[in-house]
Amino acid sequence: MSDRDEGLNRRKVLECMTWAGTGVLWTVAGGVPTSLGIIDEAVAAQQKGFTFLQISDSHVGFDKSANPNAKGTLEEAIARVKALPVRPSFMIHTGDISHLSKPSEFDDAERIISQARLDVHYVPGEHDLLDEEQGKLYRNRYGRGSKGAGWYSFDADGVHFIGLVNVVDLKAGGLGNLGAEQLEWLEDDVKGRSASQPIVVFAHIPLWTVYPQWGWGTEDGARALSYLKRFGSVTVLNGHIHQVMQKVEGNITFHTARSTAFPQPAPGSAPSPGPLKVPEDKLRTTLGIASVTFKQNEQRLAIIDTPLQG
Amino acid sequence: MSKMKSLMKVVVAGVAAFLLLAATPVWAADATAVKIANFSFGPQELKVKVGTTVTWTNEDDIPHTVVSPNNFRSKALDTNDTFSFTFSKPGTYRYFCSLHPHMTGAVVVEATTGSIATP
Numbered sequence: 364m365s366d367r368d369e370g371l372n373r374r375k376v377l378e379c380m381t382w383a384g385t386g387v388l389w390t391v392a393g394g395v396p397t398s399l400g401i402i403d404e405a406v407a408a409q410q411k412g413f414t415f416l417q418i419s420d421s422h423v424g425f426d427k428s429a430n431p432n433a434k435g436t437l438e439e440a441i442a443r444v445k446a447l448p449v450r451p452s453f454m455i456h457t458g459d460i461s462h463l464s465k466p467s468e469f470d471d472a473e474r475i476i477s478q479a480r481l482d483v484h485y486v487p488g489e490h491d492l493l494d495e496e497q498g499k500l501y502r503n504r505y506g507r508g509s510k511g512a513g514w515y516s517f518d519a520d521g522v523h524f525i526g527l528v529n530v531v532d533l534k535a536g537g538l539g540n541l542g543a544e545q546l547e548w549l550e551d552d553v554k555g556r557s558a559s560q561p562i563v564v565f566a567h568i569p570l571w572t573v574y575p576q577w578g579w580g581t582e583d584g585a586r587a588l589s590y591l592k593r594f595g596s597v598t599v600l601n602g603h604i605h606q607v608m609q610k611v612e613g614n615i616t617f618h619t620a621r622s623t624a625f626p627q628p629a630p631g632s633a634p635s636p637g638p639l640k641v642p643e644d645k646l647r648t649t650l651g652i653a654s655v656t657f658k659q660n661e662q663r664l665a666i667i668d669t670p671l672q673g
Numbered sequence: 674m675s676k677m678k679s680l681m682k683v684v685v686a687g688v689a690a691f692l693l694l695a696a697t698p699v700w701a702a703d704a705t706a707v708k709i710a711n712f713s714f715g716p717q718e719l720k721v722k723v724g725t726t727v728t729w730t731n732e733d734d735i736p737h738t739v740v741s742p743n744n745f746r747s748k749a750l751d752t753n754d755t756f757s758f759t760f761s762k763p764g765t766y767r768y769f770c771s772l773h774p775h776m777t778g779a780v781v782v783e784a785t786t787g788s789i790a791t792p
Contacts, residue, residue, distance in 0.1 A: 535768075
């Protein structure tokens, strides 16, 4: 079977699997996605290479009917991380750490997440900037070494990671927003880098337009992505929408992770994007973590979404 | 003694109720409510007279804000939290939720009869 055939196959598989809410695996070789198989193969692939984890939307402090114990499910997610057969290099958290930006919520999140004993790279969600000074608490706690509202970049195992903030200074009627200052910084940050260096961009709200009616997209996201077009492998990891969704556009692959707190409805399937109440015994199938593996030399990337249950 | 006390209570309650009733029509004309539910403001456009106090109540399980740049800005409203603002000048006040900016609304404040509204 040629690579192209596999690519087409993968798309079909992906569409089905995403909505079935099961673990999803896919890989990218030079921007062209190909199917690797299902989770067992992925775990095998994980043995060699560099793996990091994504967790998102832990909403510590949330206690409404969709999940009265968001703290408990975050603990379960971290237990999953600790039980992984291969220790990841580090973790990224794509925002909404807390529900209401209360110091006690950040404290609880820190206490639970630190049990994974991994470095964690954070970007804020809109729920993390609700203090009187609109994000001062977040920046004091997580913003060391970051610029502006909390954006930064770093390199790990030859991959360039860029954490962006698209939840600040939102405009009436609009979507997520990066702003001119951050875009300028981004353009400068990637300037002069080799096009063969894999890029991972992470931010809270999807950088691509998922569903503008619910504000699921980023106003100036396309501008940010235009700076990354020349790179052979770009992966964009987001949260915010509390469900797995993926898209491939040229060399750029987009992926959103599950929440560890509560699910949200599929676009347009409910009157609003509010927390989705599912039967108690189904809740953990809608929550989870994601692991991402790079296989050196091949420049292949695999993302596995693992629900807390099922 | 205790009978006397109860009687007093009834009298006091009666007077209070009377005062409340007497005050109600005035209060009703000067205050009005906007419901925040299902990630939207209802009514989305509200017409009020100058001097009216509008109260927003968040009925969602997710926090929202009520922000009209340069006019007013609520803190994050958790479930059942309220925010009130008294409109002292006529005009159209557009506002939105700064967390979910696709949520927008407006309060149209009209001058009271006999004031600047007549040429």
